[in-house]
Amino acid sequence: MTHDAGRVPPVPEHLVIKVTHRDDPVSAVTEHDAWEAVDAFPYVAGIGPVFGCAEEFRGRWRILTLGDGFPQMARDSLGAHFRLMAKEADDTGDAATAAELMAAALRLDWEVVDELTVARRRFRIIRADQFTRMGDDGPEPPRPTDPDTESSGGSRPSSRRTKGFVIDPTAATAVSDGLLRLELLPLVYRSAAVPHAVRADSLKALETHPGGVLLPTEFAVAEEAGGRWQPMAAAGPAPQSARDTLAYYFREMGPRILRLDPAEQAQFARAADRLDADRCDEVAVLGRRFRVVRVQQLIRVGPDGPESPRPSDYDPYPPSEVQAQQLREEGVLDADEE
Incomplete structure (x- = not known):
């Protein structure tokens, strides 16, 4: 029997999972940590989507921003990006390009647009799903091999690791990451947990x-409440950035929001000091339990690139100028106010 290779259709690029094995010591330890995590935290729980914007780049898509809670926030970020690009074009004497970029920014002030081609470049609002691994005692904390070189206190906030990331399904991945992609890709929202439209869009x-x-x-803060763990703060690029967020809550936000008395404030302050000194990933104070947790992020891709916001994604705010106009009509803003 002969096999005609010419009749075998090639696998579309967006369906490729290229796995590679690396023999260096760091990769070996990282893989070992990943397999141990699967045993200790065997379940995967969805956290919800985040949004950002990306630019088509040499046949791929490159992330400009990611981490916004609503699609409109990502559109606002893209509008701000266009304004910066317009200034750069104007500074170099390219008035035509500057005008086109400013027109795109102004359009985003008024319209809900998830894809634009501006100055011969293609831009898109994108969404990514967030997950965390769960075990009997809750969500997975940072692993020993996770990069965690920041100093405490947030004096030098690190940039998001997703900024500039090129979305390439064909890029080689470690064995554990390849299997994680296979684990996450089929997941959809359970019908009992979400509205019908949300489940339908996930299918x-x-x-x-x-x-x-x-x-x-990335890394976030979760709090145990009533036997269940709930996200408390948005994800950041490193375990220390999550600790700094929690320490800031203990020192500044929590005492004001909860109107703590001096003794309770002192307990919150000691918890913040412990986070700074010990770089710990879990702390209990005033009967509450907090943990720094790992957040895995997956961006879905199709033949034409990364997924845009879904119709059922929560998007409570209109574009900025539409919102301002509504406020003027309601008398909240003066009609002549900028």
């Missing part, structure tokens, strides 16, 4: 964007 995404790319791991 549709399996068809329109069946591939996926893992983004750099």
Whole structure:
């Protein structure tokens, strides 16, 4: 029997998962930590989506921003990016390009637009799903091999690791990451947990964007409440950035919001000091339990690139100028106010 290789259709790029094995000591330890995490935290829980914007780059898509809670926030970020690009173009004497970029920024002030081609460059609002691994005692904390070189106190906040990340489904990945992609890609929202439209959109995404790319791991703060763990703060680029967020809550925000008495404030302050001194990933104070947790991020991809916001994604605010106009009509803003 002969085999005609010419009749075998190639695998579409967005469905490729290229796995490679690395023999260096760091990779070996990282893989060991990943396998241990699967045993200790065998379940995967969805946290919800985040949004950002990306630019088509040499046949791929490059992330400009990611981490916004609503699609409109990402559109606002893209508008700000266009304004910066317009200034750069104007500074170099390219008035035509500057005008086109400013027109795109002004359009985003008024319209809900998730994709634009501006100055011969293609931009898109993107969404990524967030997950954390769960075990019997809650969500997975940082692993020993996770980069954690920041000093405490937030004096030098690090940039998001996703900034500039190129979404390439064909890029080689470690064995554990390849298996994690296979684990995450089929996941959809359970019908009992979400509205019908949300589940329907997650099922549709399996068809329109069946591939996926893992983004750099980020870290967030979760709190145990009533036997369940709930996200408390948005994810950041490193374990220390999550600790700094929690310490700031203990020192500044918590005492004001909760109107703590001096003794309670002192307990919160000691918890913040412990986070700074010990770089610990879990702390209990005033009967509350907090943990720094790992957040895995997956961006779904299809034949035409990364997934955009879904119709059912929570998006409570209109574009900025539309919102301002509504406030003027309601008498909240003066009609002549900028």
